[in-house]
Structure formats: structure tokens, C-alpha cells
Amino acid sequence: MADEELIPVFDRLVGSDSIERNRLGEKSLLPETAYQVVHDESLLDGNARLNLATFVTTWMDDHANRLYAESYDKNMIDKDEYPSTASVEEHCWRILADLWHAPSVENAIGCSTTGSSEACMLGGLAFKRRWQHARRAAGKSTEKPNLIMSSAVQVCWEKFCNYFDVEARYVPVSEEHPVLDGHDLEKYVDENTIGVVVIMGQTYIGAYEPVQKVADALDAIQASTGLDIPIHVDGASGAMIAPFLQPELEWDFRVPRVHSISTSAHKYGAVYPGLGWVVWRDLDALPDDLIFRVSYLGGSMPTFALNFSRPGAQVLLQYYAFLRLGHEGFRAMQGGSRAVAEHLSSKIAEMGPFKLRSTGSDIPVFAWELDSSVERNWNLYHLSDRLRMRGWLVPTYPMPPDLEEILVQRVVVRADFSRDMADKLLNDIAAEVDYLEKLESPMPVEGQTPHFAH
Numbered sequence: 001m002a003d004e005e006l007i008p009v010f011d012r013l014v015g016s017d018s019i020e021r022n023r024l025g026e027k028s029l030l031p032e033t034a035y036q037v038v039h040d041e042s043l044l045d046g047n048a049r050l051n052l053a054t055f056v057t058t059w060m061d062d063h064a065n066r067l068y069a070e071s072y073d074k075n076m077i078d079k080d081e082y083p084s085t086a087s088v089e090e091h092c093w094r095i096l097a098d099l100w101h102a103p104s105v106e107n108a109i110g111c112s113t114t115g116s117s118e119a120c121m122l123g124g125l126a127f128k129r130r131w132q133h134a135r136r137a138a139g140k141s142t143e144k145p146n147l148i149m150s151s152a153v154q155v156c157w158e159k160f161c162n163y164f165d166v167e168a169r170y171v172p173v174s175e176e177h178p179v180l181d182g183h184d185l186e187k188y189v190d191e192n193t194i195g196v197v198v199i200m201g202q203t204y205i206g207a208y209e210p211v212q213k214v215a216d217a218l219d220a221i222q223a224s225t226g227l228d229i230p231i232h233v234d235g236a237s238g239a240m241i242a243p244f245l246q247p248e249l250e251w252d253f254r255v256p257r258v259h260s261i262s263t264s265a266h267k268y269g270a271v272y273p274g275l276g277w278v279v280w281r282d283l284d285a286l287p288d289d290l291i292f293r294v295s296y297l298g299g300s301m302p303t304f305a306l307n308f309s310r311p312g313a314q315v316l317l318q319y320y321a322f323l324r325l326g327h328e329g330f331r332a333m334q335g336g337s338r339a340v341a342e343h344l345s346s347k348i349a350e351m352g353p354f355k356l357r358s359t360g361s362d363i364p365v366f367a368w369e370l371d372s373s374v375e376r377n378w379n380l381y382h383l384s385d386r387l388r389m390r391g392w393l394v395p396t397y398p399m400p401p402d403l404e405e406i407l408v409q410r411v412v413v414r415a416d417f418s419r420d421m422a423d424k425l426l427n428d429i430a431a432e433v434d435y436l437e438k439l440e441s442p443m444p445v446e447g448q449t450p451h452f453a454h
């Protein structure tokens with residue numbers, strides 16, 4: 001037995017100064033030592049299950065975990081080498097095309113992505129290219145494309161506009177119009193508008209934007225100007241909630257103006273981080289010159305993606321979740337999360353100092369602010385800090401531009417957040433509010449920064 005193997009694991013960590021942090025070390029470490037260093041370093045992270053800031057899946061069952069361990073070495077782009085994974089990818093986006101009421105699942109087209117951000121960028125690129133083709137065909141300029149969205153969009157849309165040279169036109173949110181609802185849309189649309197983004201499950205408060213109302217406003221604009229503007233639904237969270245909890249709500253391909261829909265599989269699609277989906281209603285909505293072909297079973301397969309290599313395991317996990325849960329299971333799982341969210345929000349409203357901005361009735365996400373009619377010695381950042389001491393990660397952040405003076409706190413309820421855990425959180429919030437309300441002098445406010453980036 002080698003000498004090193006006789007030394008207990010923790011004694012091998014000669015001292016943190018012997019470990020290279022920002023430079024490749026000259027010498028190798030034993031695997032146990034390297035494991036322990038990385039493992040210990042990650043102990044300082046928050047506990048994912050207590051992270052109520054994240055929308056992203058923090059739990060899958062043992063069968064999914066087994067499948068993940070069996071498939072972490074598969075590369076999604078190697079369609080020829082992993083043809084079964086490639087066909088599972090197609091099953092998944094066709095399942096979604098059907099779930100989102102594509103007029104013909106045969107005629108729909110879709111793909112997997114690394115998450116909603118990439119899926120949204122692909123949706124935006126299809127809009128831009130379609131608009132460019134139409135403008136060139138009409139002999140018009142393609143210099144100044146613009147995209148219309150709420151000022152409360154997720155940052156991926158800002159990135160899309162920045163990276164792909166599209167002007168972002170923000171419709172400001174207000175107390176009267178907390179979400180994009182079609183009001184005044186005619187002031188933003190012109191012949192250079194490539195599309196409108198409608199969010200199903202706005203990040204700040206979890207509310208749905210009314211897709212049908214926005215489509216109605218665009219119909220009226222078309223009737224008066226002839227401009228035919230398409231909608232992309234950013235259903236990062238809501239596209240995997242609405243089909244199960246609000247099946248009567250027409251937000252998807254039932255609305256003819258909806259050309260494309262994206263979602264994060266790793267949010268309410270119940271898959272670990274690293275997967276999103278985008279589906280177009282038909283082949284006309286996705287210009288062919290954006291598609292690349294990779295070899296597949298002696299022929300070629302169309303692909304549309306920003307990445308080349310990326311993990312294939314999550315695609316298998318998505319298929320597992322679809323098979324395992326079916327409509328029945330998704331209804332039960334999402335319904336359970338919504339029941340916990342509504343229970344939590346109603347109890348938080350009863351505590352006294354808080355005013356709800358949403359209740360968790362759309363997606364199981366809700367936000368609240370501090371009642372500003374009373375002068376207090378504390379703010380929501382202090383409450384977040386106190387909760388963090390008990391292990392809970394409950395973010396505080398300002399509302400989007402135009403409402404940014406309002407601070408809110410938000411909870412995202414996921415499938416692994418039980419009613420029992422929710423009651424523990426409620427007890428802890430009540431105890432900390434009691435502590436803060438009894439303070440006789442103000443808490444310091446220096447260095448307070450938002451806990452969540454949208």
C-alpha cells in the first residue's frame with residue numbers, strides 16, 4: 001500500500017496554500033483529495049431544495065437519477081452516433097407541439113436547446129430572418145428591425161436584441177398595466193417590427209400576459225395598417241403549467257398569430273438544468289436558410305441551435321418525465337405546487353406587514369411587498385438576510401423599470417417544496433417579522449443589493 005493511502009483523507013489536505021486555485025497545479029492530487037477539496041468547497045453553496053429563488057428543477061426521482069448517470073456521456077449533436085437519443089428529442093418536441101395545440105403536429109417543427117434563453121434567441125432569429133425575406137422581396141430596407149416586449153422581460157430578450165442587432169422596444173409596466181396586455185401597442189409597432197414577445201409567467205411576479213388580448217390588438221393594427229406581426233410566446237415557466245392547470249386558457253397555437261413557443265424543460269418541465277424547447281407552428285414560421293444539416297443514419301437531419309456539442313442526457317430525462325407523469329401526473333404535480341403557493345401567499349398576506357402583488361394562481365410563483373403606509377425600522381432585504389440565516393433563500397429585488405421604487409420578495413414553489421416545508425417557512429417568516437418589528441432603531445441599509453437577476 002502506498003504511503004499516501006495510509007494517510008486519512010482530511011490529513012492529506014496539507015493546507016489550502018498547497019492547492020492551486022487559478023493556475024493548473026504542477027503535481028497531481030489523489031482522486032480522494034481532489035474530490036474532497038471540490039466537495040468541501042461546494043458545501044458553502046446554498047441548499048438547492050431551500051432555494052426559493054430558482055425556477056430550476058432541484059429534484060428528480062431515483063429512476064431519473066439512474067437514467068442520468070447512464071447517459072451523461074451522450075452528446076446531443078452526435079445524431080448519427082446516438083440515433084435513439086436523436087429520435088427521443090423529436091418525440092419530445094412533437095409531444096409539446098401537440099400539448100400546445102399545433103394545427104398539425106406533422107407540420108410543426110421544433111428542437112431542444114440549453115434552456116429558454118437559447119430557445120428565445122432561436123425564436124427571435126426566425127422572426128428576424130422572416131422579416132428580412134419579406135422586406136427584401138418588397139425591395140425595402142432591412143436596416144432597423146425592432147422587437148416589442150414588456151419592460152419586465154427576462155434578460156435573455158435584451159441579450160437577443162443586443163447580440164443580433166435588433167432594437168428592443170419596451171412597453172413599460174405600470175400599476176394599471178402590470179403586464180403586457182395590448183394597450184397602446186399601435187404606438188410601438190411599425191413596418192420594422194419583427195414580432196411581439198408575450199410572456200407566460202412573468203419573472204418578477206409570476207403573472208401571465210394575456211396572449212389573446214395582445215393578438216386582438218395586433219389584429220386591429222393589421223386591419224388599419226396591413227402589418228401582420230407575429231407573436232412568440234416566452235413560456236419559460238407557464239408553457240408547462242397552463243396546459244395542465246388552465247387548459248381552457250387560449251395562449252398557445254390555438255391563437256393563429258402565435259408563430260413560436262419556447263419553454264425551459266428545466267423549470268416546470270421537471271428536468272435538471274440544461275434543457276429548453278422551442279416549437280414553431282409550421283415549417284413556414286422557420287425560414288429554411290436558418291437550418292443546418294448534420295449526418296444521421298446515412299442521411300441528414302435538420303438542426304437549428306446556437307451550440308454544437310451539448311449534453312444529451314437531459315433530453316432522455318424529459319422523455320422519462322413525459323412517460324412517467326403523463327397528463328395525469330403533470331396535473332397532479334403542478335396542481336400540488338399551486339396549492340402550496342396559494343396556501344403560502346394567503347398566510348403571508350394575513351401576517352400584516354405585507355401586500356401581495358400576486359397569489360401564485362397562474363404559475364406557482366408569487367411576490368409581495370412591504371406595506372409602505374407604515375414607517376418601519378427594516379426592509380425586505382433585512383428579512384431575506386434573516387431567513388438566509390435559517391437556510392432559506394428568499395430573494396428581494398426591485399420591480400422592473402417604471403416601478404423600480406417598489407421592492408418585492410418572491411417565492412417559486414416547485415414540486416419538491418411540500419406543504420410541510422411551506423409551514424416551516426411560514427413559521428420562520430413569522431418569527432423573523434416579529435424580531436424585526438420589535439427593533440427600536442433602524443437596521444443599516446448600506447450595501448443592500450438585489451438577490452435575483454431577471
Ligand SMILES: Cc1ncc(COP(=O)(O)O)c(C=O)c1O
Nearest residue numbers: 115116117154156203234236264
Ligand atoms: C420568462 C423567462 N424567459 C426566459 C428565461 C430564461 O430561461 P433559462 O434560464 O432557461 O435560459 C426565464 C428564466 O427565468 C424566464 O423566466
